[in-house]
Every structure is written in structure tokens, then in C-alpha cells.
């Protein structure tokens with residue numbers, strides 16, 4: 216048995232990791248970028264002697280392609296509950312979680328468990344990890360310079376109104392690189408149901424996107440964090456915590472860039488990201504240990520304190536730094552929560568039409 220030396224972790228490995236199911240003390244994790252605390256993995260390794268290979272991805276589509284083709288080699292992955300994990304569960308991608316190995320499960324917020332049970336009936340396959348909403352990240356100075364001092368910054372018009380987008384194009388607009396986020400936002404901007412599966416509505420959303428396409432500098436799932444922080448982008452459709460990380464990076468750099476995040480008045484998508492164990496995970500027992508480790512209030516509070524995404528662990532809330540716990544951009548108050556919607560799986564024909572439209576949009580054809 217080969218174990219990375221990790222102080223007392225070595226002893227823990229010999230005593231616990233190896234005999235449990237006879238598994239090698241290894242664990243392969245696939246998570247989103249900027250979505251864990253710097254010491255989460257080292258502390259887990261030191262405590263258990265399990266050596267972690269930690270890979271990052273930036274989107275549900277990439278994860279789904281790996282999972283659906285089988286033998287991803289991962290033990291723990293982090294899909295969004297809906298629609299992604301829902302359809303992956305239907306395809307038999309995940310093991311049922313053995314709750315007897317997850318004493319920390321009791322810490323989870325029942326409202327969140329109930330919400331994700333629409334995607335994962337009876338909460339059998341996934342443990343909610345962190346959640347986010349998709350809104351507007353913007354550079355206060357640049358946006359006001361381009362649009363005027365009193366210009367509203369809480370509307371998706373900032374991105375989808377061509378007259379506004381044209382003015383903001385020189386300082387840079389970026390969109391998330393996924394049709395699953397961008398089309399619902401465009402539908403919401405038009406006052407249509409963001410979860411509409413009507414192909415006529417899809418055409419209307421496409422028409423909006425086509426008009427602003429010339430003003431989009433980038434389609435990217437995470438580059439906007441550094442770009443906003445560096446003053447190289449003035450508006451991004453992005454994930455709440457990522458935009459706040461951009462704000463924090465700018466403050467740390469002391470570069471006078473002020474970044475803010477808004478949940479648009481038209482509404483925003485809420486995503487609950489889940490910890491799942493693939494059916495063919497090579498180290499499922501170690502995966503359960505990792506999931507339970509992340510269910511500890513002090514561990515997940517550290518994650519929230521590092522990445523500014525809210526977690527669904529009730530006793531962890533008291534351990535989250537007050538400036539994060541009380542930041543409405545991180546833990547939105549009730550009147551903002553009412554504007555959040557959760558996406559649902561779409562019929563395959565709609566998905567195909569949306570993917571085709573997306574390819575056309577990006578290639579500019």
C-alpha cells in the first residue's frame with residue numbers, strides 16, 4: 216500500500232482506509248473550478264491518509280459527457296441537481312448513497328432537500344453541496360461611465376438590449392458558455408417563462424441573442440472572474456459566488472476596480488450543486504467518507520468562507536463569517552429568493568433545437 220506521508224494521516228490510513236472495503240487509499244474528485252477551500256483536500260488527506268486526485272471542470276455539459284460515456288474514473292462529481300443530475304440519475308449514472316455511512320446528513324436543510332428531491336426522488340443519489348444563482352456581475356465605474364450615472368443595473372437589459380450592449384461592448388461583455396443558462400435568461404428578459412419549452416419562444420430568445428452577438432466579447436464559464444477583477448470586462452452573466460470572488464480579488468489587488476453582483480429584476484436561475492458517486496466509481500467507500508467529511512459544519516463553512524457560495528448545512532451557518540452570512544449577494548433575502556427559479560429537464564427535441572441554436576449563435580452563422 217502506497218500512501219503519501221501526511222503526518223498522523225499515515226496512521227489513520229493504515230487503520231481505516233485500507234481495511235474499509237479493501238480499497239486503495241485513493242479518491243478521484245471532479246469539481247467546478249473555484250469551488251472549494253484551499254485546505255479542504257489537504258486536511259481530508261491528512262486525516263484519512265486517502266490521497267486525492269482533484270480535477271476541475273467548468274460546466275455540467277463537460278461532466279455529463281464524461282459520465283454518460285462511462286468509466287470516468289471519478290469517485291465524486293458535482294453536477295447541478297436540475298436538469299443535469301436528474302437525467303443522469305435516470306440514465307443509471309449514480310450509486311445510491313448509503314446514508315448509514317453519512318452521519319452528517321442530519322445537518323442538511325430540509326427545504327433544500329425537498330427542492331432537490333424533484334431531481335433526485337427521496338434524495339437517494341445526491342448530497343447538496345453549495346448553491347448559486349446566475350445574475351449580473353458588473354464593473355460599477357465602467358458601467359456608469361458608459362451608460363450614465365443613474366443607469367439601472369438590475370435588469371437583464373444590461374446584456375440583452377442591443378442599444379445598451381453596444382455601449383458596453385468596448386469595455387467587454389461576457390456570457391456563460393452554456394445554452395442552459397443563457398436561453399432562460401433571454402426568455403426572462405422578454406417577459407416569457409424562462410422554463411418555456413415552446414419552440415416559438417426559443418426562436419424569440421434566439422432573435423434577442425443574435426442581435427447582441429456582435430457585442431459579446433467572450434463565452435466562457437469562469438474566465439470572467441479574473442477579467443472582471445482586472446478591469447478587463449465590465450459586464451458578465453455569471454454565477455453569484457464567482458462574481459463576488461472577482462470583487463474580492465479586485466479589492467485584494469487594490470486596483471480600484473469595484474465589482475458588484477445583482478440578481479436581475481426579471482429573475483435568475485438558481486442551481487443547487489450536488490455531490491454524487493458514479494455507479495462505476497473505483498473507490499466508493501472513500502467517496503462516502505469524503506461526502507461525509509463535507510457534511511461536517513466546520514468543513515463546509517470553511518468552503519463557503521473561501522468561495523462565497525452558500526451551503527445547505529444548517530449548523531454551518533453559525534460558522535460562516537458574518538460578512539458573508541449577512542451579504543445579500545451570497546445569502547439572498549426572501550424578496551430576492553422569490554425571483555429565483557430552478558430549471559427542469561427538457562424534452563430531447565427541445566434540447567436538440569436549443570443546442571443547434573446555440574452552435575449557430577456562437578459560430579455567428
Ligand code: N2P
Pocket residue numbers: 247248249250295347437454457486488
Ligand atoms: C463555480 C461555479 C459553480 C456554480 N466556479 C455553478 N452552479
